[in-house]
Amino acid sequence: MTRLERNANIAAVIIPFAGVIAAGVLLWHHLLGPLDIALFAAMYLTTAIGITVGFHRLLTHRAFETHRPLRYALAVLGSMAIEGSVIDWVADHRKHHTFADEEGDPHSPHVHSAPGLKGMLQGLWHAHAGWLFSEHGQASSRRYAADLLADPTMRRINRSFPALALASLLLPALLGFALSGGSATAALAAFIWAGLVRIFLVHHITWSINSVCHFFGRRRFDTRDRSTNVFWLALPSLGEAWHHNHHAFPRSAFHGLRWYELDPSGWIIRALAAIGLAWDVVRVDPARAAAREVARNDDLPAEAPAQDAGEAAERELLGVSA
Numbered sequence: 001m002t003r004l005e006r007n008a009n010i011a012a013v014i015i016p017f018a019g020v021i022a023a024g025v026l027l028w029h030h031l032l033g034p035l036d037i038a039l040f041a042a043m044y045l046t047t048a049i050g051i052t053v054g055f056h057r058l059l060t061h062r063a064f065e066t067h068r069p070l071r072y073a074l075a076v077l078g079s080m081a082i083e084g085s086v087i088d089w090v091a092d093h094r095k096h097h098t099f100a101d102e103e104g105d106p107h108s109p110h111v112h113s114a115p116g117l118k119g120m121l122q123g124l125w126h127a128h129a130g131w132l133f134s135e136h137g138q139a140s141s142r143r144y145a146a147d148l149l150a151d152p153t154m155r156r157i158n159r160s161f162p163a164l165a166l167a168s169l170l171l172p173a174l175l176g177f178a179l180s181g182g183s184a185t186a187a188l189a190a191f192i193w194a195g196l197v198r199i200f201l202v203h204h205i206t207w208s209i210n211s212v213c214h215f216f217g218r219r220r221f222d223t224r225d226r227s228t229n230v231f232w233l234a235l236p237s238l239g240e241a242w243h244h245n246h247h248a249f250p251r252s253a254f255h256g257l258r259w260y261e262l263d264p265s266g267w268i269i270r271a272l273a274a275i276g277l278a279w280d281v282v283r284v285d286p287a288r289a290a291a292r293e294v295a296r297n298d299d300l301p302a303e304a305p306a307q308d309a310g311e312a313a314e315r316e317l318l319g320v321s322a
Ligand SMILES: [Zn+2]
Pocket: 096, 100, 209, 210, 214, 227, 243, 247
């Protein structure tokens, strides 16, 4: 990782945090209006969907197919979450699935973690944000994201990441200015709430999937990693917190596999399919899921069991090898 990349990532962590502090000051002065809330919600949902439906389920795992304009629009929206450029993100995440919780996983809380409380906290910090300063963007895109590299438009979106990140911050300010009839205070408030605070929350919810969802929570499949399902993160993460289900069936478009496992990203893919904007949607055969379930949570081995044949097939479909 170059010094520039490292410094950029440090800035990407610290500046939204400073925005949260500024937001506290605004709250103190009652500077949170309906316009700020509406812009925050719109920016949170569109950029988080860019990550969950776009970067993750469509581009990394090919959980469904769609028209090229929608594919590129999702890649642009995901870039505006400021979690790195699209090809780097996909390469890092495919590497995570390839080595899940073993040597080579860019953000496992378990690899190299020392015993005891201190080791546990160090592991969780590495999985949450520490990896951004050492491992982020280091997976070989030629090896892990050759399909995206072969697409000139995707390469252009990848190169445009710095401009898209800037646009993601300036757009809320512009909208706040325009929709308030030209108020500079409204522009500043929108910049802080729908820009910085929104990025802070999208970041930490996404990173919680890497830290919390490989540490706390429940398991029910015999997977070779230590992923977990975390119900209280399901809604803010738009369904990504059913992360153990996802490691068991990486290509499934739906991470919530039971009716009560709320999965808004899955609902969006279902809606896109209903109006003809998504097809070849990958679904888990319920019989196959049931066959892989282990009777009780406690029966699951703490360490990685033998690799499942279905998982090997899914890795091959992903185009990555261990
Ligand atoms: Zn994982």
